[in-house]
Amino acid sequence: MTATLYRATFLHTPESPFTHADALRAETDGGLLVQDGVIRARGAFADLRAAHPDATVTDLRGGLLLPGFIDTHVHLPQVRVIGGLGLPLLDWLDQCALPEEARMADVAYARGVARDFTRGLVGAGTTTALVFGSHFARAVDAFFEEAAQTGLRAVAGLVVSDRLLRDELHTTPERAYAEGKALIERWHGVGRALYAVTPRFSLSASEGILDACAALMREHPGVRFTSHINENTREIEVVRELFPGARDYLDTYERAGLIGRHSVLAHNVHPSDRELGVMAAARCAAAHCPCSNSALGSGFFPLRRHLDAGVHVALGSDVGGGTGFSLLKEGLQAHFMQNLMPGGVPLSPAHLLYLATRAGAEALDLPDVGAFEPGQQFDAVHLAPAPGTPLDAVFRHAPSPERALAAAFATGTPGDVAQVWIGGQTAFTRA
Ligand SMILES: Nc1nc2[nH]cnc2c(=O)[nH]1
Numbered sequence: 001m002t003a004t005l006y007r008a009t010f011l012h013t014p015e016s017p018f019t020h021a022d023a024l025r026a027e028t029d030g031g032l033l034v035q036d037g038v039i040r041a042r043g044a045f046a047d048l049r050a051a052h053p054d055a056t057v058t059d060l061r062g063g064l065l066l067p068g069f070i071d072t073h074v075h076l077p078q079v080r081v082i083g084g085l086g087l088p089l090l091d092w093l094d095q096c097a098l099p100e101e102a103r104m105a106d107v108a109y110a111r112g113v114a115r116d117f118t119r120g121l122v123g124a125g126t127t128t129a130l131v132f133g134s135h136f137a138r139a140v141d142a143f144f145e146e147a148a149q150t151g152l153r154a155v156a157g158l159v160v161s162d163r164l165l166r167d168e169l170h171t172t173p174e175r176a177y178a179e180g181k182a183l184i185e186r187w188h189g190v191g192r193a194l195y196a197v198t199p200r201f202s203l204s205a206s207e208g209i210l211d212a213c214a215a216l217m218r219e220h221p222g223v224r225f226t227s228h229i230n231e232n233t234r235e236i237e238v239v240r241e242l243f244p245g246a247r248d249y250l251d252t253y254e255r256a257g258l259i260g261r262h263s264v265l266a267h268n269v270h271p272s273d274r275e276l277g278v279m280a281a282a283r284c285a286a287a288h289c290p291c292s293n294s295a296l297g298s299g300f301f302p303l304r305r306h307l308d309a310g311v312h313v314a315l316g317s318d319v320g321g322g323t324g325f326s327l328l329k330e331g332l333q334a335h336f337m338q339n340l341m342p343g344g345v346p347l348s349p350a351h352l353l354y355l356a357t358r359a360g361a362e363a364l365d366l367p368d369v370g371a372f373e374p375g376q377q378f379d380a381v382h383l384a385p386a387p388g389t390p391l392d393a394v395f396r397h398a399p400s401p402e403r404a405l406a407a408a409f410a411t412g413t414p415g416d417v418a419q420v421w422i423g424g425q426t427a428f429t430r431a
């Protein structure tokens with residue numbers, strides 16, 4: 001196949017700005033040479049053009065080209081209940097999320113939800129997502145089918161619980177194990193899909209079901225693990241009562257053998273130092289979901305303590321506790337919250353881009369995505385605001401790509417996403 005040479009102003013963060021100075025790489029009239037979905041060369045457009053005169057040029061000047069966004073925490077069954085603002089977590093679950101999640105028992109309904117959800121993700125520029133699936137195995141199948149159709153890199157699994165939700169959403173350890181195993185065999189490593197073992201949270205999980213999850217992890221090396229932790233103070237109290245022998249919330253997962261390099265825990269707004277130390281040593285990542293933390297009043301994410309402890313952090317939208325699929329908005333909200341909280345971490349545009357892209361790849365242990373390095377997959381989002389919009393005005397007059405990037409986080413929306421590529425193939429084009 002002939003190579004394509006993308007001509008654009010592009011930015012990426014192959015290394016972490018939290019640990020590397022000058023981590024933001026920008027090229028104003030840049031070129032990315034892509035063949036068979038893989039980035040083969042990167043540099044100034046003029047140099048790449050001279051070296052590859054036969055490549056087909058795709059001209060993306062006038063906007064910004066970024067690595068596709070990586071959402072490390074988002075709920076499939078909640079796309080249609082975005083907007084339940086103002087309730088604390090446990091009330092929001094009862095009143096907003098769980099009634100809708102029960103509707104996923106109807107596979108035709110689940111298919112429609114999977115379509116809305118996948119379109120929402122890709123239309124916002126997300127190319128990889130760690131997805132909380134459904135409590136119903138057939139809905140999880142419907143999601144993986146839909147993700148394969150659109151090209152989305154999906155890491156997802158059956159959500160399992162056996163107490164304190166509502167009867168329709170409860171399973172048993174035996175059934176959780178059997179359905180999980182069948183889904184792993186059907187989907188893990190098939191195309192772009194990976195499986196994630198997903199107990200909802202310790203509040204709704206017995207030790208027996210956590211052990212069933214651990215058995216799946218042991219027997220299928222490479223599957224990922226995800227759950228919630230330390231989101232809300234009332235939730236934490238209930239977990240403490242339910243697990244009197246556990247040292248803290250993390251210990252409920254740790255004792256079962258669920259914490260390691262392939263574990264991503266959402267929220268962690270109220271961690272202890274012990275929990276942060278164990279997460280760092282195990283290389284277990286935190287998915288920070290700032291819009292959700294704001295909407296549900298969960299609290300301020302202690303980013304400084306995570307960084308000081310050495311815990312890896314990426315971003316999640318947490319739709320539908322969160323307010324939408326845009327990781328631009330999550331980056332902005334993370335920036336606001338760090339700005340407002342005592343001891344917050346000042347976040348530059350480079351930090352925001354890293355958190356929305358390569359940090360997610362790192363959390364998910366996916367070396368082939370998240371930046372524009374030669375050898376990586378061409379997963380990209382082209383931000384090209386409509387003429388006459390404020391973002392367009394900023395882009396036209398920005399003195400540097402970094403300033404344009406800052407404006408993209410400050411005021412960009414999914415409406416500014418013109419095109420999205422996953423593995424070199426177009427996954428979304430704005431109408
Ligand atoms: N934000 C959020 N937290 C949870 N904890 C358990 N389930 C959920 C959920 O659906 N959303």
Ligand SMILES: [Zn+2]
Nearest residue numbers: 073228266318
């Ligand atoms: Zn969540």
